[in-house]
Amino acid sequence: MNRIAAGEVVERPASALKELIENGLDAGARSIAVTLRQGGLDGIAVADDGHGIAREEMALALERHATSKMPDEAIEQVRTLGFRGEALPSIGSVSRLSLASRQGSGDGWRLLCDNGVISPLEPAAMAPGTRVEVEGLFERVPARRKFLRSPRSEYAACLDIVRRLAMARSDVGFVLEHDGRRIFSLPPGQDREDRVAQLIDRELADNHVIVALEREGVSLAGVASLPTFHRGSADHQYLFVNGRPVRDRLLVGAVRGAYADFIARDRHPVLALFLTLPAEDVDVNVHPAKTEVRFRDPAFMRGMIVSGLRRALDEAGMRVANKADASSTDLWQRE
Numbered sequence: 001m002n003r004i005a006a007g008e009v010v011e012r013p014a015s016a017l018k019e020l021i022e023n024g025l026d027a028g029a030r031s032i033a034v035t036l037r038q039g040g041l042d043g044i045a046v047a048d049d050g051h052g053i054a055r056e057e058m059a060l061a062l063e064r065h066a067t068s069k070m071p072d073e074a075i076e077q078v079r080t081l082g083f084r085g086e087a088l089p090s091i092g093s094v095s096r097l098s099l100a101s102r103q104g105s106g107d108g109w110r111l112l113c114d115n116g117v118i119s120p121l122e123p124a125a126m127a128p129g130t131r132v133e134v135e136g137l138f139e140r141v142p143a144r145r146k147f148l149r150s151p152r153s154e155y156a157a158c159l160d161i162v163r164r165l166a167m168a169r170s171d172v173g174f175v176l177e178h179d180g181r182r183i184f185s186l187p188p189g190q191d192r193e194d195r196v197a198q199l200i201d202r203e204l205a206d207n208h209v210i211v212a213l214e215r216e217g218v219s220l221a222g223v224a225s226l227p228t229f230h231r232g233s234a235d236h237q238y239l240f241v242n243g244r245p246v247r248d249r250l251l252v253g254a255v256r257g258a259y260a261d262f263i264a265r266d267r268h269p270v271l272a273l274f275l276t277l278p279a280e281d282v283d284v285n286v287h288p289a290k291t292e293v294r295f296r297d298p299a300f301m302r303g304m305i306v307s308g309l310r311r312a313l314d315e316a317g318m319r320v321a322n323k324a325d326a327s328s329t330d331l332w333q334r335e
C-alpha cells in the first residue's frame with residue numbers, strides 16, 4: 001500500500017490507537033489494556049481478551065481490504081466500528097507492527113509486519129485474545145513524520161481517544177499506562193456515571209445531574225455537572241451518537257444555551273451525553289482521524305440537548321432567577 005496514502009487512514013499515534021481499540025471492541029473484548037511510550041511515538045500496545053484471530057486469517061488481517069466484518073445491511077447500519085479492512089494494513093505499512101492472537105482453546109500465533117513486509121507466522125505463548133504492538137510509526141515516511149508533534153501533545157491526543165472510547169463502553173474494562181505509569185484502571189461493568197466521573201474528575205460523582213429525555217424516537221441520556229462545577233475550557237464535553245464518540249460543534253452551542261443562566265460565559269460545565277436515534281437520522285462519517293456527524297435535523301437535536309440539560313438542572317433545584325415566579329411555585333408544589 002502506498003505509504004503516503006496510509007497516512008490518510010492513520011495520521012498520528014492517536015488515530016492508530018483508536019483503530020486498535022475499536023478492533024478489540026469489535027472482537028467482543030471484556031477488557032482492553034493500552035500501553036504507550038512517549039505519547040505513542042515510541043510504542044503503542046493494545047491487548048484485548050476478545051475472540052482472537054484464526055491462524056489462517058492472521059496474514060489476511062494485514063492485507064488490504066481484508067475485513068472480516070462485511071456489512072450485510074445498509075452501510076449506515078453497520079454496527080461494527082472498523083474502517084473496512086484498512087486499519088491494520090495501513091498501520092503495518094508505516095511502522096513495525098506485531099500482531100499476536102489466540103482463539104479460545106487454540107494456540108497463539110504472532111506475525112510481524114515491518115513497514116509493509118510481512119514475516120512468517122511464529123508461535124506465541126499468550127492468553128486468549130489479541131495483542132497488537134506498533135513501533136516506529138512513520139519512521140520511514142519523513143513526509144508524514146514531520147507532522148507528528150511532541151510526545152506530550154501526542155499523548156494528550158491518545159488520552160482523549162481512550163477516554164472517549166472508555167466512556168462509550170463502560171461495560172468494558174480499560175487500563176491505560178504511559179511511560180511505565182498507570183494512568184487509570186477501569187473495571188468492566190461500571191455504571192456510566194461512575195465511569196464518566198472516574199475519567200473526568202472524581203468529584204463529579206457528587207456534583208452531577210443525570211440527563212434522561214425521550215422524544216420522537218430519540219433518546220438522550222448522560223451525566224452533566226452542576227453549574228457550580230465548571231472548567232475554563234469546553235474540553236470535557238463529550239458527545240456520543242449511537243454509542244460512538246463524535247465531535248460536533250452543535251454540542252458546544254447547545255450546552256452553552258442550556259447553562260447560560262447559571263454559569264459565566266467563560267466557564268464550561270463538564271458532561272458526557274449519549275444520543276440514541278434511528279440510524280437513518282444521522283450520518284456518521286467514520287474518517288478515522290475525527291468522527292463527525294451530520295444530523296438530518298440538527299435543530300431538533302440541539303433542542304433535545306438543551307431541554308434535556310435544562311430539565312435535569314431544573315429537577316436538581318437549579319432555577320433561573322428572572323423566571324422565579326412561575327417556576328418557584330412549581331418547585332414548592334412539587335415538594
Ligand code: ADP
Pocket residue numbers: 019023024026027048050051052053061062066067068069081082083084085086087088089130
Ligand atoms: P476492520 O476492522 O475494518 O475489519 P482492520 O484492518 O481494523 O479492519 O482489521 C482487519 C481484520 O483483522 C478484522 O476484520 C478482524 O478480522 C481482524 N482483527 C483485527 N484486530 C482484531 C482483534 N483485536 N481481535 C480480533 N480480530 C481482529
Ligand code: MG
Pocket residue numbers: 019022023081082083084085087088
Ligand atoms: Mg478495524
